[in-house]
Amino acid sequence: MQRITPFLWYDDQAEQAAEFYVSLFPNSRILETTKYGQDAPGQPAGVMTVRFELEGVEFQALNAGPVFHFTEAFSMFTTADTQEEIDRLWDALIADGGEPSQCGWLKDRWGLSWQIVPSRLGELLSDPDPQRAQRATQAMLAMGKLDIAALEAAANG
Structure with missing residues (x-):
C-alpha cells in the first residue's frame, strides 16, 4: 500500500466517479467500498468511501455532502502518447456536464x-x-484540448 494517497471529497457520487475513472484507464480497479452505518452522519446505509486504483496509483473517495468542492488547485495530470488517446480521455471527461478549459485542462462532471x-509536450516546451x-x-x-500535430507544427515554425 502506498503511504500517501490522494483523498477526494464528493457530495454523494464517489462510487459513480470511481467506477467512471476506472473505466477510462487500463490497469485500474475498485479496491474497496465501505458504507455508512444506520446511525452515522451522511447517507445512512449509503456508500461512505471508495478506495480505487488508476494505473497503479491508489485514491480514496468520500461521500460527505456539499461542504467542500474541488478547485483547480488540485488536478489529475495524465499524459497520453497519441492524439486518439487525448481525444478519448478529453471527450469522456467533459461528457455529461464536464467543462473544457485551456492548455489541456478540463473539469469533469463532478468538478x-x-x-x-501529450507525452511529447515537455520535450517541446524545453527544446534547446x-x-x-x-x-x-x-x-x-491558445488551445483548449491539446493537439499534438498543431504543437509540433508551431514548434517547427
Missing part, C-alpha cells in the same frame, strides 16, 4: 480538474532552441 497532456520552445508554448496557451 474535478484534469490535465490531458528557445524559439521552438516559445512557439510551442504560445500554441499551447
